[in-house]
Amino acid sequence: IGQEATLDKKAGSAIHAVNLRNYLGAECRTIREEMGDESEEFSAVFENDISYIEGGTASGFYTVEDTHYTVRLYRVYGKKNIRLESVPLKASSLDPRFVFLVDTGLEIFIWRGANATLAGTTKARLFAEKINKNERKGKAEITTLQQSQEPPNFWEVLGGQPEEIRKHVPDDFTPVRPKLYKVGLGLGYLELPQINYKLSVEHKEKVKLDKMPELRLLQTLLDTKGVYILDCLSDVFIWIGRKSPRLVRAAALKLGQEVCTMLHRPKHATVTRNLEGTECQVFKSKFQNWDDVLKVDYTRAAESVEQQQGLQGKVKKDAEKKDEMKADLTALFLPRQPPMVLTEAEQMMEEWNEDLDGMEGFVLEGKKFARLPEEEFGHFHTQDCYVFLCRYWVPVEYDDEDKEKKERHGHHGGEEEEEERVEEDFQCVVYFWQGRQASNMGWLTFTFSLQKKFESLFPGKLEVVRMTQQQENLKFLSHFKRKFIVHKGKRKQKIDAQPSLYHIRTNGSALCTRTIQIGTDSSNLNSEFCFILKVPFESTDNQGIVYTWVGRAADPDEAKLAEDIMNCMFDDTYSKQVINEGEEPENFFWVGIGCQKVYDEDADYMKYARLFRCSNEKGYFAVSEKCSDFCQDDLADDDIMLLDNGKEVYMWVGTQTSQVEIKLSLKACQVYIQHMRSKETETPRKLRLVRKGNEPHCFTRCFHGWGAFKTALA
Incomplete structure (x- = not known):
């Protein structure tokens, strides 16, 4: 020393x-x-x-060292939403017809050419404001400059003032279309498949637009578990998902450098690393509607101007006509979401449960939340509210170069240092679950009592997720390992000694497996599912016999799961039996469930079922698709819903919908049927109209646990 x-x-x-x-x-x-x-x-x-x-x-x-900023020069182009193209950092890159943005880090220049538009300058200024706010913490100074009015320090950045600024960008200039690649690990080698985000020819023909919109990337193409390379010629971006493997991250950084080395690139090309949630503004601008700079309806802005000139009526009529013409029917032409295979669902379930460090449950009793016994985890009631506090381990993220350098050089902390670091890396998530028939007072009680207590215990590390029955978070569902049971009524309510029937069903993924109590009626049975029937003795509800009914076409894995659920639902005071379809004992089974013995023998609708929502909520008519795990509460009363069960397309009309929505939805329904007729010629659909409260059986059976529509409770 x-x-x-x-x-x-x-x-x-x-x-x-x-x-x-x-x-x-x-x-x-x-x-x-x-x-x-x-x-x-x-x-x-x-x-x-x-x-x-x-x-x-x-x-x-x-x-802590001062941030080093790379000086970049961008040419701004685009009319509706601007985009930036990196150009060489020299004065000869300037063109009098364009707006340029010079980014030196803590000083940003907006240079407007003599022939450039004012709108482009305004948008470039707003873009610079976003860069300053999101990337520079408001420390950067933004300066707008007119051609021939530049200060000396501006020309110093560009290497000196030129004698003349000439037009050099071709009139038919079109920017290079970005290429998106996904980095993957194959068997002993790296995979770099290109993602095609073009609109299909079929889509273009069906939408029947005279002029297709500009093709742009969508943020939904980026998966949080993946790593992507976006090649924009003069800019190569590496996008790293927060849940991506560390090995793939390292490979992507190396591949990004190789792209610039192997393929022809201008000298000013750079590789930029973007971590999910902290993307730079230039990267976001490559994607459609991702934090766009300016969203203005110029027709509506002009309305107030024309009003002063006495032309209010004409402009209003034109604006309404424009709104009526605008429609987004894209969802109708997209393929149905494929079901998740069991192995993938089990892997997700295992990963989420490995991250779970502990879970505590609470249930609303009267006006207070009481602790829920662990043996009741997985049991929910339609008239109750539950709260689950889950603590998760969060993996250490290497966001900066110092941490990566630390890892490369084999910096290993002592045991005490490691333990201290791991203890700090956790997050608490509070899941609030509300049954279909529960009062909203449960949520208000939670926000004013239990939530405040949790926030004081875990400051800065608490996330609250509110859920309603059958609209649960997938991560929350995974903690119950497919044993998610929903009973009718309240938790401690005294129940009459009446038979009760439970339907086990998986919607699109094993993660979405639920056991829901339904009406005790033999017509609710189906040969492709498993059911649990409790038949109590007449004298008491605490004793009786329980059957697991396995349909002849039921999945074997689901049949085994049904038996496990029966064993965990009922104790030894009940006699338990697993019976196959056709082997039911007359004395108890059919007497308990009804003696008609008439029920559905197939569930082909599970292979085709899709639910679409037609709405004017966005200010124009748009169709969106619900996920495959849809439920009855997804039927919005103020909208039109389209349900496809493989044979019919039902147009469901709520009680609060408008006539305009009905007309547009009918047209959308006809377009969808025509599209499916050309795509699946062997199963042509028929159009059916249904109003809320008058749904037929072929409609209701597509929904797990269909019942009376819920009414607002105090």
Whole structure:
């Protein structure tokens, strides 16, 4: 230890000495030597006499350094939504017909050419404001410059003032279409498939638009578990999902450099790394409707101007006509969401449960939340509200270069340091679950009592997720390992000794498996599902017999799951039996469920069922599709819903919908039927109209646990 060494360096040397001993597995002790008082053993290590040199490093610990910004010059183009193209950082890149943005880090210049538009300058200014707000923490200074009015420091950045600024960009200039690649690991090699985001020819023909919109990337193409390379010629972006594997991240960074080396690129091309949630503004601008700079309806803005000139009526009529013409029917032409295979669902379930460190449950009893016994986890009631506090381990994320450098150089902290770091890496999520027939007072009670308590216990690490019955979060469902049971009524309500029937069904993914109590009626049975029937003895509800009914076409894995659910639902006071379809005992089973023995023998609708929502909520008519795990509560009363069951397309009309929505939805329904007729010629659909409250059986059976529509409770 040098004579003038600071305290932080002394501490740093002690820490590294311990780390080195652990790394080498050394059993000797660490010996402290001080300048001018070295031991003979230490001096013997060196052949010559020890000499002291003045100076040293800044610190023994990591220090915060000023951010280094790469100076870039962008040409701004685009009419509706602007985009930026990187050009060489020199004055000859300027063109009087365009707006340019010079980004030096803490000073951003907006240069407007003599023939450039004012609208383009305004949008470029707004773009710079977003860069300053999101990337520079508001510390950057933005300066707007007119051609021939530039200050000297502007030309210093571009390497000197030119004699003349000439037109050099071709009139038919079209920017290079970005290419999106997904980085993947194959069997011993890297995969780099290109993602095609073009609109299909079929889509163009069906929409029947005279002029197709500009093809742009969509944010939905980026999966949080993946790593992507976006090649824009002069800019190569590496996008890293937060849940992506570390090995794929490292491979993507290397591939990004290789793209610039192997393929022809201008000298000013750069590779930029973007972590999910912290993307730079230039990267976002490559995608459609991702934090767009300016969203203005110029027709409506002109309305107020024309009003002063006495032309209000004409402009209003034109605006209404424009709104009527605008429609988004894209969802009708997209393929049906494929079901998730069981192995993939089980893997997701396992990963989410590995991250779960602990879970505590609470249920609303009266006006207070009481702790829920662990044996009741997975049991929910339609008239109750539940709260689950889940603590998750969060993997350490290497967001900056210092941490990556630390990992590459094999920096290993001591055991105490590691334990302390791991304990800090956790997140708490509070799931609030509300039954279909529960009052909203449960949510109000939670926000004013339990939520405040949790926020004080876990400041800055708490997330609240509100859910209603059958619209649960997939991560929440995974914690119950497919044993998610919904009973009718309240948790501690005294139940009459009446038979009860439960339907086990999987919607699109094994993660969405639910066991829901339905009406005790034999017509609710189906040969492709499993059911649980409880038949209590007449004297008491605490004793009786329980059947697991397995349909002849039911999935074998689901049949085994049904037996496991029956065993965890009822204790030994009940006699339990697994019976196959056609082997039902007359005395108890059919007497308990009804003696008609008439029910559906197929569930082909599960292969085709799709639910679409038709709405004017966005200010124009748009069709969107619900996920395959849809439920009865997805039927919005103020909208039109389209349900396809493979044979019929039902147009469901709510009680609060408008006549305009009905007319547009009818047209959309006809377009969809025509599209499906050309796509699936063997199963032509028929159009059916149905009003809320008059749904036929072929409609209701597409929904798990169909019942009376819920009414608002106080």
